[in-house]
Amino acid sequence: MGRDIVSALETAYVLDTGPLSNFAQAQWLGVLKSVLKDHRVLIPDVVAHELRNGCDRHHYLRSVLDAAWIEQVTLSSPEELAAFVHYERLLVGPDQRNLGECGVLALAETLPSAVAVLDDRVAVEAARGRSVTVRRTLGLLCEAIRAGLLTVPLVSALADDLIQNDYRLPFPHGGFAQWCEREGLFDTP
Amino acid sequence: MDIGARVAEARSQRGVTQAQLAAATGMDRTALAKVESGARRVAAVELVAIAHELGHRVEWFVEEPSPSLASYRGAQPGVAVQAIDDELDSLVRDAEFVTAHCPELVMGQPDPLPYPGTAEEAEEAAATARRLLGLEAGCPAHDFARLAATAGLLVFSVDLGEGADAGTVLLKRGGVALINGRRRVGRRRLAAAHELGHYLVADEFSLDWRVAATETEGIESRLDRFARAFLLPGESLRACWREWLADADETWRDAAVRAASHFGVDMSTLARRLVEVGLVDRSRADDVRRVQTKQADIVEKNLVVRDDLAPVAVPRPYARAVLKLFRREVITADRALGLLRGTFDQASLPDLPPAPEAELWDVTS
Structure with a gap:
């Protein structure tokens, strides 16, 4: 086994409620599993809690x-809670x-x-500026397109949903497919 | 920071039993007891529920309060924590957070003034403070929060019920003062001026139950004097008083109504100041104290009604800094609304521009 594969296996992916909810709603959890097959996939306890709370409606x-x-991880060490509070100060207001x-x-x-x-x-x-690498839902979806698991039109529809949910993506409604075409992405050789 | 001890502290402050808190947060009571005693770690999801139930942010349990608040608490272990204490703690955390990301909010803090040892020194300190805040000689000190912010003191007003009048905490840069918005406008402004005094002599922490209570002595009474002299500068009060009394159609009552409105003070403060500067005797001061400004006065004398420091009030420069952090996408809309303490709603926040298309590569990588 090569060194690159070992390090890839050690990389854990930590997923937020939003991206997981998008994959689950489109019934693409299997796609997500394939895309991340070389990685541990984790959710913190607070995300598991949000998902449980959302189950009744969704x-x-x-x-x-x-x-x-998908492994659930409890955040409880002093380092984890200190980091949690650092982000709470930036992101969390009265509506939690x-x-x-x-x-x-x-x-x-x-x-x-x-x-x-x-x-x-x-x-x-x-x-x-913190020691975290971030990827977005669309990054994983593009990887799925590259792997032949999804198509541009399918992903474009989900991208439009993301725009509607106010993620302020850098393209208008329908813009993802146009952009892929313009940049010649995912063209079959 | 011992999180368990903080949970126990917050729980007993709220008068909630372990069983009640456990039930409200869906925890097992023995698990909660172990968390409080430090025998078991608390999970983030549990801490979020506990914080929500006890009315704190999670940071309150995890991060130490500001050193000045901590030393005050340490010095008074028997004193029950009051609403103002919690509110100040939260304001101090928010102000420290905002100034850390937006240092231009507090440009600087003036060199501490000497503690006024006498009434004359309190008068001198008030004159110095007026100069520091850029007030022209004799000019009334309206819009108190804006004035104080120029010296680095952020003055907030929140309705704290029947608790203390005001409190002030010195920050690493600048300071935070909290005024009990339950009081009427004149009392709020007097309390704010008193807190400005604490700030300018660089008191680390002060909590004032009743500003200008008759029994106060020592530094508190001299800061009361400072506050009156700051709001009612002697020379200007004398000139105005004489001018108003010179009008043959008006009486001392009319002059009192005009003075209270012009300088933004309550009648009791005005009465005391009139005696201090030698404009009335004690018996007339008692008359002034009983004067009530009527709606007819406002119309006939064409008075401007100001509701300075009406709760909830956040200082304008602080609000501007929060909006800047929101625009720069350093904080979320919800966090901005929290920092603005309910003075804004979602619709009153600025619209953010669309994301630049150049970001597409980031988003899709």
Whole structure:
């Protein structure tokens, strides 16, 4: 086994409620599993809690909690809680949203090598200058397209949903497919 | 920081039993007891629920309070924590956070003034303070929070019920003063001026139950004098008083109503000041104290009604700094609303521009 593969296997992916919810709603959890097959996939306790709370209204969230390949991690060490509070100061207000992002960033930065997957722009900014690598839902979806698991039109539809959910993506409605075409991405040789 | 001890502290302050808190947060009571005694670590998800239930942010349990607040608490272990104490703790954390990300909020802090040892020194300190805040000679000190911010003191006003009048904490840069918004406008401004005094003599922490209570002595009474002299500069008060009394159609009552409105003080403060500067005797001062400004006065004398420091009030430069952090996407909308303490709603925040297309590579990589 080559060195690169070993390090890839050691990289953990820590996922936020939003990206997981997007994959689950589109019934693409299998796709996500394939894309991340070389990695540990983790969610912090606060994300598991958000998912559990959402199950009543969004039944598809149950599939995330039931997925054996998604490990739930309790944040409780002093380092984890200190990191959690660092992000709480930037992201959390009176309505208590964004606690999931705080947990994801806190867990990812206290692991030796981890990638945080989240979409909130402020949360992405908050990770700058900290020891966290961040990827967005669309990054994983593009990887799925490259792997032949999804197509551009399918991903474009989900990208439009992300825009509607106010993630302020850098393209308008329908813009993802146009951009892929313009840049010649995913062209079959 | 012992998180368990903080949980126990916050729980007993709220008068909640372990069983009640455990039930409210879905925890096992023995697990909660172990958390409080330090025998078991608390999970983030549990701490979020506990914080929510006890009315604190998670940071309150994990990070030490500011050194000045901590030393005050340490010095008074028997004193029950009051609403103002919690509110100040939270304001200090928020102000430290905002100034850390937006240092231009507090440009600087003036060199400490000497403690006024006498009434004359309190008068001198007030004159110096007025100069420091850029007030022209005799000019009334309206819009107190804006004035104080020029010297690095952030003055907030929150309705704290029947608790203390005001409190001030010195920060690493600048300071935070909290005024009990429950009081009427004149009392709020007097309390704010008193806190400005504490700040300018660089008191690390002060909590004032009743500003200008008759029984106060020593430094508190001299800061009361400072506050009156700051709001009602002697020379200017004398000139105005004489001018108003010179009008044959008006009486001392009219002059009192005009003075209270012009300088933004309550009648009791005005009465005391009139005696201090030798404009009335004690018996007339008692009359002034009983004067009530009527709606007819406002119309007939064409008075401007100001509601300085009406709760909730956050200082303008602080609000501007929070909006800057929101625009720069350093903080979320929800965090901005929290830092602005309910003075803004979602719709009143600025619209952010669309993300630049150049970011597409970042988003999709």
